[in-house]
Amino acid sequence: xxxxxxxxxxxxxxxMKLAMTIAAVDSSIGxxxxxxxxxxxxxTVVRALAGLLPTIRATDCPYQCNPDKEDALCGxxxxxxxxxxxxxxxxxxxxxxxxxxxxTEDRVVGALDLxxxxxxxxxxxxxxxxxxxxxxxxxxxEVNLLEDHIVDxxxxxxxxxxxxxxxxxxSVRHPAKFVLIGSGNPEEGELRxxxxxxxxxxxxxxxxxxxxxxxxxxxxxxxxxxxxxxFVEKWKRKDGQVRRTIExxxxxxxxxxxxxEVLERTSQxxxxxxxxxxxxxxxLMRAARAAAALELAxxxxxxxxxxxxxxxxxxxxxxxxxxxxxxxxxxQRAVEEHLPA
Amino acid sequence: xxxxxxxDTAAAAWQDAxxxxxxxxxxxxxxxxxxxxxxxxxxxxxxxxxxxxxxxxGTPWRRIPINVSDSRxxxxxxxxxxxxxxxxxxxxxxxxxxxxxxVVLAMAERIALATAGKLGAVIDNSExxxxxxxxxxxxxxxxxxxxxxxxxxxxxxxxxxxxxxxGCHLELNGIPVNVAGGSEYTPEQIVAARGLxxxxxxxxxxxxxxxxxxxxxxxxxxxxxxxALRAARAAAALDGRxxxxxxxxxxxxRLILVPRATQVPPAPPPDEAEEQPEEQPQEQPPxxxxxxPPxxxxxxxxxxxxxxxxxxxxxxxxxLEAARAVLPDNLFERLKIRELAQRSQxxxxxxxxxxxxxxxxxxxxxxxxxxxxxVRLNVVETLRAAAPWQTLRRAQQEQKGEGAGGRRVxxxxxxxxxxxxxxxxxxxxxxxxxxxxxxxxxRLAEAKGAIELLLAECYVRRDEVALIAFRGTGADELLPPTxxxxxxxxxxxxxxxxxxxxxxxxxxxxxxxxxxVQRKGNTPVLIVLTDxxxxxxxxxxxxxxxxxxEANEAAQVIRLSGVRALLVDTSPRPRPxxxxxxxxxxxxxxxxxxxxxxxxxxAVQAVTGAKS
Numbered sequence: 001x002x003x004x005x006x007x008x009x010x011x012x013x014x015x016m017k018l019a020m021t022i023a024a025v026d027s028s029i030g031x032x033x034x035x036x037x038x039x040x041x042x043x044t045v046v047r048a049l050a051g052l053l054p055t056i057r058a059t060d061c062p063y064q065c066n067p068d069k070e071d072a073l074c075g076x077x078x079x080x081x082x083x084x085x086x087x088x089x090x091x092x093x094x095x096x097x098x099x100x101x102x103x104t105e106d107r108v109v110g111a112l113d114l115x116x117x118x119x120x121x122x123x124x125x126x127x128x129x130x131x132x133x134x135x136x137x138x139x140x141x142e143v144n145l146l147e148d149h150i151v152d153x154x155x156x157x158x159x160x161x162x163x164x165x166x167x168x169x170x171s172v173r174h175p176a177k178f179v180l181i182g183s184g185n186p187e188e189g190e191l192r193x194x195x196x197x198x199x200x201x202x203x204x205x206x207x208x209x210x211x212x213x214x215x216x217x218x219x220x221x222x223x224x225x226x227x228x229x230x231f232v233e234k235w236k237r238k239d240g241q242v243r244r245t246i247e248x249x250x251x252x253x254x255x256x257x258x259x260x261e262v263l264e265r266t267s268q269x270x271x272x273x274x275x276x277x278x279x280x281x282x283x284l285m286r287a288a289r290a291a292a293a294l295e296l297a298x299x300x301x302x303x304x305x306x307x308x309x310x311x312x313x314x315x316x317x318x319x320x321x322x323x324x325x326x327x328x329x330x331x332q333r334a335v336e337e338h339l340p341a
Numbered sequence: 342x343x344x345x346x347x348x349d350t351a352a353a354a355w356q357d358a359x360x361x362x363x364x365x366x367x368x369x370x371x372x373x374x375x376x377x378x379x380x381x382x383x384x385x386x387x388x389x390x391x392x393x394x395x396x397x398x399g400t401p402w403r404r405i406p407i408n409v410s411d412s413r414x415x416x417x418x419x420x421x422x423x424x425x426x427x428x429x430x431x432x433x434x435x436x437x438x439x440x441x442x443x444v445v446l447a448m449a450e451r452i453a454l455a456t457a458g459k460l461g462a463v464i465d466n467s468e469x470x471x472x473x474x475x476x477x478x479x480x481x482x483x484x485x486x487x488x489x490x491x492x493x494x495x496x497x498x499x500x501x502x503x504x505x506x507x508g509c510h511l512e513l514n515g516i517p518v519n520v521a522g523g524s525e526y527t528p529e530q531i532v533a534a535r536g537l538x539x540x541x542x543x544x545x546x547x548x549x550x551x552x553x554x555x556x557x558x559x560x561x562x563x564x565x566x567x568x569a570l571r572a573a574r575a576a577a578a579l580d581g582r583x584x585x586x587x588x589x590x591x592x593x594x595r596l597i598l599v600p601r602a603t604q605v606p607p608a609p610p611p612d613e614a615e616e617q618p619e620e621q622p623q624e625q626p627p628x629x630x631x632x633x634p635p636x637x638x639x640x641x642x643x644x645x646x647x648x649x650x651x652x653x654x655x656x657x658x659x660x661l662e663a664a665r666a667v668l669p670d671n672l673f674e675r676l677k678i679r680e681l682a683q684r685s686q687x688x689x690x691x692x693x694x695x696x697x698x699x700x701x702x703x704x705x706x707x708x709x710x711x712x713x714x715x716v717r718l719n720v721v722e723t724l725r726a727a728a729p730w731q732t733l734r735r736a737q738q739e740q741k742g743e744g745a746g747g748r749r750v751x752x753x754x755x756x757x758x759x760x761x762x763x764x765x766x767x768x769x770x771x772x773x774x775x776x777x778x779x780x781x782x783x784r785l786a787e788a789k790g791a792i793e794l795l796l797a798e799c800y801v802r803r804d805e806v807a808l809i810a811f812r813g814t815g816a817d818e819l820l821p822p823t824x825x826x827x828x829x830x831x832x833x834x835x836x837x838x839x840x841x842x843x844x845x846x847x848x849x850x851x852x853x854x855x856x857x858v859q860r861k862g863n864t865p866v867l868i869v870l871t872d873x874x875x876x877x878x879x880x881x882x883x884x885x886x887x888x889x890x891e892a893n894e895a896a897q898v899i900r901l902s903g904v905r906a907l908l909v910d911t912s913p914r915p916r917p918x919x920x921x922x923x924x925x926x927x928x929x930x931x932x933x934x935x936x937x938x939x940x941x942x943x944a945v946q947a948v949t950g951a952k953s
Contacts, residue, residue, distance in 0.1 A: 037561050207561035218550065
């Protein structure tokens with residue numbers, strides 16, 4: 001398969017790129033939903049992200065556990081430790097796993113290993129996509145077209161960070177912490193509210209109306225399709241810069257200070273918008289912190305809040321009868337009022 | 342449906358159609374495909390034959406029926422081969438088999454959104470991601486699509502994800518049989534063009550013309566200008582050239598950009614108009630002075646070193662001129678109609694129906710699950726699921742010393758497969774009944790009668806009914822969503838009347854219930870029975886004006902939830918208040934001064950029944 005389109009070669013779509021970078025910096029933000037017009041490069045951005053994530057240290061078990069976090073190890077690794085063996089550690093790319101639309105349940109959660117059952121009559125667990133996505137990203141294109149029974153499986157695991165399999169006489173539980181990335185077109189149906197809730201950030205993409213940007217998109221895409229390898233090579237340096245920015249931001253993240261004043265502003269904004277629960281505030285604060293870390297700043301400033309307010313809050317608004325404007329406009333208005341530049 | 346075209350127009354349209362077939366043969370994935378809007382008949386058959394014969398020998402050509410299953414489309418476990426070989430064997434799906442060739446979608450206008458989504462993902466990624474039946478494989482495939490669209494009117498079209506990925510959109514209806522001749526292209530020409538294709542260059546000027554033209558025609562998707570660019574290249578290669586010329590761009594405009602236009606392009610600047618041939622005036626859509634010219638934004642400062650200087654003049658005119666020559670005269674009207682059709686599709690109350698992809702009650706594959714009440718075991722699929730495990734299970738049983746017990750097939754609960762049906766979205770009819778003193782007592786009796794009648798009806802349709810009554814100072818949910826006839830009757834019997842009219846409180850309660858119903862995945866339908874004269878505020882105090890204002894606000898909230906609503910005005914002399922309230926909630930208004938149970942029930946079914 002051809003290499004993915006380089007992240008830095010994506011023209012325009014700044015908000016989508018920012019949200020993805022933030023999710024890469026702080027995975028606790030809880031996923032990104034990208035909703036918008038067709039042919040705007042939604043899935044291109046996600047696949048491009050895979051190409052520039054920093055590598056991580058992982059054990060060689062099927063769940064790529066973090067060897068530095070003993071309490072989050074899977075059964076395999078714990079057993080190794082218990083029997084006095086050391087863990088085998090390797091460096092891997094952060095997994096970005098595709099959940100295709102036609103997926104069957106057994107491949108999502110994992111099931112009995114068919115090959116071994118047939119060839120050697122052995123009963124073994126074959127991990128599914130949730131296992132492979134552990135510590136990485138799980139990407140669902142056209143997320144609003146996903147079958148309901150698959151969505152139900154995801155909801156449970158996304159909330160608990162653990163996949164529990166009880167089937168075919170197997171009883172397995174394993175860590176499955178992943179950042180959920182979904183994309184889709186709202187014309188094809190709304191997202192179930194429960195699933196919408198699982199996404200930390202939400203991006204609205206629209207087709208660029210700037211002729212210059214459009215020509216850039218077409219020209220680069222055309223060049224990429226003519227010779228993917230050469231094109232990726234050409235953009236390697238720029239992608240490397242983005243990767244280093246993410247790496248540095250990850251290191252910077254614990255150093256970023258969130259002052260009480262900023263927290264207060266966050267609450268004010270959320271209250272003014274009437275977002276449900278504390279999730280909105282928490283996500284807004286974390287996203288602003290990641291945005292600050294990306295700039296290598298020491299503390300979160302109002303400008304960072306302004307930068308991420310829309311992506312963090314727009315899918316959490318209750319509809320207001322006297323205000324027919326879209327949620328983005330409403331967030332923007334509240335930002336202007338409560339967080340003047 | 343278009344009328345029969347005059348000879349010259351028809352001949353030109355056919356010529357373009359044949360060229361489209363040739364372009365598709367030269368670069369199937371680049372052009373994306375051809376959406377062929379035509380009724381079955383000799384003209385379509387002729388085109389299909391030409392398209393088929395232009396393919397170099399051995400090119401895959403796969404037909405996909407409308408009800409294709411996921412395992413055939415994407416691939417899955419080949420059971421026979423698996424059992425024979427004693428190891429999992431993958432059966433390649435149609436899309437993987439079509440690598441390097443074409444897939445033909447029958448009845449593309451009715452293809453399910455979910456199928457189109459899967460197809461779209463395969464096209465975008467150039468590979469089939471098989472994650473099915475315990476198999477995980479990536480099968481690279483690149484193909485073109487021929488979508489046979491037999492839709493009769495504008496809103497009967499292939500779904501968005503499919504339309505967007507197909508480049509050429511042809512309409513063959515209206516081309517008479519005697520015009521539809523043979524093809525001047527030969528398979529040898531196609532092979533030669535394929536060889537030439539990688540060397541074909543397109544100048545920045547012409548590439549920009551396609552981009553700018555697409556924007557001026559109101560085409561949002563960026564796939565369109567890309568496909569147009571690829572088609573122009575294929576056209577140059579077909580002609581044996583290594584450089585795209587203006588004719589190629591005009592052709593790509595006609596085949597790819599014009600059919601997707603969503604706005605009429607602005608008239609050309611007057612100075613250029615003089616240089617143009619005389620036939621130009623009649624094609625100018627004169628009704629378009631209000632359309633702004635395409636934005637020509639200042640190129641933003643870009644730090645990208647690969648950026649070239651943009652030419653001063655944006656070359657959209659080349660494309661627009663070509664577009665104007667073929668844009669149908671009535672494009673403006675057709676766009677309006679399409680807009681209307683789209684609006685009615687997203688009209689209140691259909692949100693739930695849309696989610697279900699509109700394929701109600703049809704079997705939609707199988708899933709693992711145990712047969713409970715209302716779910717039927719699919720025996721064949723269950724046996725298929727059990728088959729691969731037989732050796733393992735037999736061995737295990739023998740280990741335990743049980744033997745197979747003479748059973749030929751060892752089936753375990755995990756093998757159970759049930760057929761999944763695309764459910765008709767369940768409707769929950771929510772009645773909001775005004776039980777105040779102003780709604781005379783006998784109206785309440787009629788409302789009760791109507792609900793009972795509807796319940797009987799709903800029982801047949803497996804739908805639910807809920808009841809909220811408001812009177813005095815507040816609202817009560819007397820009947821949570823239910824299908825039970827006796828329960829409903831009991832709570833109806835206990836419904837008292839009298840007191841003030843707190844409409845806002847009633848509608849607020851309704852909104853909460855609407856959200857609850859929507860969360861469960863059902864489609865709520867709201868029926869309000871009232872005279873529309875609010876006189877109690879949310880706070881429970883009197884005051885006609887404030888109460889009325891609050892009622893209207895509450896009604897607007899309901900409109901936002903997008904449910905289908907009906908307001909039955911029960912006052913003996915209906916006044917505008919009721920209509921205003923109905924409009925505020927975006928619902929139908931029905932004055933029934935002498936409403937009886939039967940006519941209310943009939944009206945409700947007219948609102949809900951249209952989709953059942």
